[in-house]
Amino acid sequence: MRLYNTLTRRVEELRPREPGRVAMYVCGPTVQGAPHLGHARPALVPDVLRRYLQWRGWDVLHVRNVTDVDDKIIARAEAEGRHPAAVAEEYTRVYDEQMARLGVLPPHIAPRATGHIIEMIALITRLVELGSAYEVGGDVFFRVRSFPRYGRLSGRDVDELRAGERVEPDERKADPLDFALWKAAKPGEPSWPSPWGPGRPGWHVECSAMAAKYLGEGFDVHGGGQDLVFPHHENEIAQSEAATGRPFARHWLHNALLSMSGAKMSKSVGNIVALGEALDRWGPNVLRQLYLSAHYRSPLDLHPGRLAEASAAVGRWEAYVRAAEGLDARSDPSLRAGAVEAFTAAMDDDLGTPRAHAVLFELVTAGHEHLQAGREPQAAAARDTFLELAGVLGYAFGAASDGARVGPLVAELLRLREDARARRDFTTADSIRDRLSEAGVVVEDTPAGPRWHVG
RNA sequence: GGCCGGGUAGCCAAGUGGUAAGGCAAGGGCCUGCAAAGCCCCUACGCGCGGGUUCGAUUCCCGCCCCGGCCUCCA
Numbered sequence: 227m228r229l230y231n232t233l234t235r236r237v238e239e240l241r242p243r244e245p246g247r248v249a250m251y252v253c254g255p256t257v258q259g260a261p262h263l264g265h266a267r268p269a270l271v272p273d274v275l276r277r278y279l280q281w282r283g284w285d286v287l288h289v290r291n292v293t294d295v296d297d298k299i300i301a302r303a304e305a306e307g308r309h310p311a312a313v314a315e316e317y318t319r320v321y322d323e324q325m326a327r328l329g330v331l332p333p334h335i336a337p338r339a340t341g342h343i344i345e346m347i348a349l350i351t352r353l354v355e356l357g358s359a360y361e362v363g364g365d366v367f368f369r370v371r372s373f374p375r376y377g378r379l380s381g382r383d384v385d386e387l388r389a390g391e392r393v394e395p396d397e398r399k400a401d402p403l404d405f406a407l408w409k410a411a412k413p414g415e416p417s418w419p420s421p422w423g424p425g426r427p428g429w430h431v432e433c434s435a436m437a438a439k440y441l442g443e444g445f446d447v448h449g450g451g452q453d454l455v456f457p458h459h460e461n462e463i464a465q466s467e468a469a470t471g472r473p474f475a476r477h478w479l480h481n482a483l484l485s486m487s488g489a490k491m492s493k494s495v496g497n498i499v500a501l502g503e504a505l506d507r508w509g510p511n512v513l514r515q516l517y518l519s520a521h522y523r524s525p526l527d528l529h530p531g532r533l534a535e536a537s538a539a540v541g542r543w544e545a546y547v548r549a550a551e552g553l554d555a556r557s558d559p560s561l562r563a564g565a566v567e568a569f570t571a572a573m574d575d576d577l578g579t580p581r582a583h584a585v586l587f588e589l590v591t592a593g594h595e596h597l598q599a600g601r602e603p604q605a606a607a608a609r610d611t612f613l614e615l616a617g618v619l620g621y622a623f624g625a626a627s628d629g630a631r632v633g634p635l636v637a638e639l640l641r642l643r644e645d646a647r648a649r650r651d652f653t654t655a656d657s658i659r660d661r662l663s664e665a666g667v668v669v670e671d672t673p674a675g676p677r678w679h680v681g
Numbered sequence: 682g683g684c685c686g687g688g689u690a691g692c693c694a695a696g697u698g699g700u701a702a703g704g705c706a707a708g709g710g711c712c713u714g715c716a717a718a719g720c721c722c723c724u725a726c727g728c729g730c731g732g733g734u735u736c737g738a739u740u741c742c743c744g745c746c747c748c749g750g751c752c753u754c755c756a
Contacts, residue, residue, distance in 0.1 A: 268756045381684045429754040451756035482686060483750060525687060525749055535693060535705045545718060580695050584703035594719055652714055670717050
């Protein structure tokens with residue numbers, strides 16, 4: 227398995243600390259509101275990596291944190307007259323629920339920042355002892371220039387950073403580059419006791435503390451959105467490595483961002499699409515197809531028509547699964563072997579999901595050809611291989627349970643329609659089909675009789 | 682200004698030092714009572730622009746242009 231490593235700017239072999247066992251930490255949500263389409267990509271990319279590695283027989287330990295204390299959560303709580311923890315709790319649930327709908331496997335551990343204040347205080351204390359951090363009036367800052375490798379991940383030179391250019395720096399900092407590890411409590415804000423007085427943690431320190439707690443030093447993969455490379459991940463490295471003297475994470479995985487018709491997705495532009503609404507409208511497979519149709523390191527631009535394309539693609543897949551339903555599974559092993567080889571080659575090469583999609587399309591085309599030629603074992607093998615590989619990417623093709631309750635009714639109507647067709651009463655036959663279509667039931671005539679599905 | 686991505690057909694998107702996967706859309710055909718689904722055919726003399734290296738470059742090198750991101754606790 228080869229993966230691009232932001233740290234080295236190269237595609238490198240993924241060599242886990244323990245052979246066959248990958249420890250992965252991914253930056254999760256700040257639970258300040260409902261997730262939007264942009265939040266889905268950094269959840270889906272690690273999900274696909276994890277599913278693929280597991281399919282290849284590796285063990286994966288997946289940790290994704292929840293940032294449940296932060297300025298925006300506090301601001302929202304204040305505006306709504308609620309306790310910040312209530313806001314965080316609500317949106318943690320919303321996030322988990324929507325990730326489940328998207329088909330993202332839940333992480334094995336989902337630590338919350340507020341549950342790890344003690345670990346963070348211990349880390350900060352250590353940094354203060356070592357001289358890497360200093361306290362000023364209840365705040366504690368990390369001394370960036372004390373960490374020689376600062377800037378390595380993001381390719382920045384400390385002397386060229388324009389800290390303070392866009393935002394007035396806190397004048398108590400010894401250096402404008404320094405960042406907060408601990409923030410003294412302000413009235414009305416949540417706070418915890420600490421050696422520096424009541425306060426709350428800075429953002430970056432939670433990931434350092436929680437990754438260390440659950441994955442230890444030098445774990446394998448650390449992931450997140452590209453926008454987190456600087457300063458968040460740079461700061462995580464500085465804090466962690468300054469404290470331990472050891473490498474923090476071996477492989478840094480960053481997904482490119484999403485744009486909407488060429489524009490950044492942001493509240494001020496007003497082009498945010500809520501993940502929940504997109505799921506309602508398109509369903510998990512279509513969204514997943516959309517995200518995986520581009521390589522994870524390429525920017526993904528959404529515009530009208532893009533979702534429709536993904537929907538058409540998934541529709542083609544679903545149509546084959548339906549067409550090959552019920553075929554005996556006496557398989558043609560050569561068919562699976564070839565597809566698996568192409569699929570594996572694509573995925574091993576830095577998670578080449580677009581090429582993996584091509585393998586799926588080719589399986590579907592081959593399957594239809596076999597089906598049309600009456601070669602059922604091969605058609606069944608194409609279906610089974612398709613379902614297996616699509617499953618590795620997280621696609622789910624369940625039975626059409628939606629229609630179960632109306633099945634007998636539809637069957638009766640189709641029987642009436644067949645009678646009409648036998649009489650060449652096409653007006654009645656088409657009327658029945660049209661009415662079913664209006665109700666969401668698609669009818670397709672085949673040599674073996676009519677088939678129907680919801681959709 | 683610095684750093685990081687990206688610029689391949691109408692749209693999306695792989696890929697390679699030797700002549701461009703796959704999908705969507707469009708067009709033609711087959712099948713069908715008509716559809717739907719499916720199958721077949723068709724679609725980039727060209728891979729942002731200009732140089733260079735080479736027998737040969739879209740793929741390597743140099744310069745430039747355009748788009749996006751980060752440089753502020755944005756996924």
